[in-house]
Amino acid sequence: MEPAESQSSQMTVPRPRTTEESDRATVASPFPALPPTWQVRITGPDGTVAGGGVLVPGSRVLTCVHVVDQALGRGHGSHPPGPEDVVYVDVPHHVQYPHTSARVIDTSWNSERDTTLLRLGDHPWQGVPAPARLSSRTSEILASRHPYPVRVQGYPRSTPDGLSATARVVGLGGDLPQRAQVDIDPRQPVRFEPGFSGCGVLDTSDGSVIGILTSALQDAPDNAGRLSDRHGRIGLMEPVEMVEALREHTADPELEEVRGLLSDMLFEAAWEPYGAATRHRATERVRFHSAWEAFAYLRDLTPRPDGLPCEVVFVEEIARSGKGAAASRVLRSYSDSRHPSEVPRQALARLRADSVPERPETAVLIVSVEPVPGDSDYPRGYLVSHWLRDGYGTDKGTPFRMSENGLREALLRLIDEAEARLPARAGDTELRLELVLPFALLTEPVAQWRLSAPLTGEGERLGASYEIVLHAYERVNDPGWERARRKLQRSWRELVDNGEGRVHLIEPGPAAETGARLSDQLNGPGIVLCVLGVAAESADGGRQLAVALQAGLPAIAWLRGEDERRTRGFHDRMTEIVHGGGGDTTICAQDLVSLPRQLREWRTQSGQPTNEEHDPYDIIILLDNMDQMRELQQIGILASPKPGSRRD
DSSP states (O other): OOOOOOOOOOOOOOOOOOOOOOTTTTOOOSSSOOTTTEEEEOOOTTTOOEEEEEEETTTTEEEEEHHHHHHTOOOOSSSSOOOOOOOOOOOOOOOTTOEEEEEEGGGGOOOTTBBBEEEEOOOSSSSOOOOOOOOOGGGGGOOOOOOOEEEEEETTTTOTTTTEEEEEEEEEOOOTTEEEEEOOOOOOOOOOTTTTTOOEETTTTTTTEEEEEEEOOOOOOOOTTTTOOOTTTEEEEEEEGGGOOOOOOOOHHHHHHHHHHTTTSSSSGGGHHHHHHHHHTTOOOOOSBBBHHHHHHTSSEEEEEESHHHHOOOOHHHHTSSSSSHHHHHHHHHHHHHHTTOOHHHHHHHHHHSSSOOOSEEEEEEEEEOOOOTTOOSSSSEEEEEEEEEEOOEOOOOOOEEEGGHHHHHHHHEEEEEEHHHHHTTTEEEEEEEEEHHHHGGTOGGGGGOOOOOOOOEEEHHHOOOOEEEEEEEHHOOOHHOOOOOOHHHHOOOOOOOSSSEEEEOOSSSOOOOSSSHHHHSSTTTTTEEOOOOOOSSSHHHHHHHHHHTTTOOOEEEEEEEEEEEEHHHHHHHTTTBOTTTTOEEEEEEHHHHHHHHHHHHHHHOOOTTTSOOOOGGGEEEEEEEHHHHHHHTSSOOOOTTTEEEEO
16 A cells, blocks of 8 residues: 555544445345455556455446556556556456456546546456445545444455455545545554555445545654554545546435435424334434434444334334425435345335324423523523424424513413414324423412413313423433432333332421431332422422422422312322322322323312312422433433523
């Protein structure tokens, strides 16, 4: 290989994707026992090995200009050799492909980028070996965060039968635009040296070729004759898409159409397809702006157990989610254009055969109220973000600011807007409210607020029309609450594993527990639901609520109003849905999850309370169902704000 004098700053390379043609043979294993048949060796007339090359479609060989010059024994020239100049090509270790002649295709000669194509002459081979599948990388190089594993094989003069090594494409480098840096694994004894030039860089995930080696960093020895550790460890690769004559084999029009479509789509509109594509994986928090960013991330993941790449599942799910016929054609064309070795056709057919999801019974209006950082005015300012999920997608509304006294007006307006959009999109789908409120607003009597009505001005109360689920903004978003979030996840995991958890009812009365003793009690094993002993809007109740939130309890319930007798009645009602006995009170996972639904049923069945009863519209339930929370986190609805940032 020729020496390389410099490398540019690194930029990591994503998981590759190929643009194969249907008549190409299936590629050899990424770790073949013998070099693949597309890996050729180039020699001069006397049999001296000059380097390697890659057999590409059209009975052509891709190699380096300086390899051809060396094979012909001529100096570096800007002009291609004449038709009388012949080099020789063979396929090492495959005896059915002995030496045959090849000549330069003069229109492909590019001395600046050190690449050229050879045309195989008349040869004694029985058929031409399967050419390499070529994969384009440059358009995706910015989308990954990790070095990309590859394999290289070269033919040094001292070892004409070849040496191979694992390596990594670590980013762009060298003295030419779009050239990539390849580092040999330092654990490998092999180093780049003359004889590796022109050899293919093999993608170990699918066996395609992403470029050829052109040069290596060769250090001068020090005064003692020693070479540095990096000598021969760093090579440069010319990506195949930079070879103009191969553009027809590396262009990916289907991918470009997908890019254009998904770049204009907010990730919130594709979070459900993303969930379907990653359902087989452990849940992780991601932060994407566009659906294209999610697509690029999914391409870096291993396929599903059925062999389908995650990004293919992603686009297929978007295609059938009601985004329009034109969008569906673009997305499905991408899946169809992938080679069967990459997208198993039977698995793809099974995915498409699944029926279109039925219209969900419940749509969700999600409202997140975030304190505006640094706002010391009264009433305090808040930023309101809102999303509408109807089961087919998630639409993000325009955020707006409100004052502390504006929550009721803002929420009623958002409900009216959501209801106006649902009939055409989701028929008689019911609407659930999920409110992510800061601590100061958790005690607002949301269930008591009345909807607008066209004739009378006021209609029924929110608590009668909707399930209402509260989340504490600080616990799910703010720095400093990490321990509480871990406790919440652990409590939920134990609830699922055990099938039930403990209920802690704080004794009502004037001597309310609020301090360290209560903290010790609520951090006891297995507690998943805490029923406060006093209204959270009171000073003691606020402290009880704070302790319960810090303890990471999945569910917290309380009754508004400082009436001890009614609070005791509320406690009695809560025990009706749990299992008591032996001084221990428990609740199963299913009942815990259904608390908001059961509360709505209590309200609609009870009518107006008597003087002796508590009002079910005064009951407030905070519930962090981790399955729902993960969905919100994945699409960025619950995201940690940047300290000190201001979003007006």
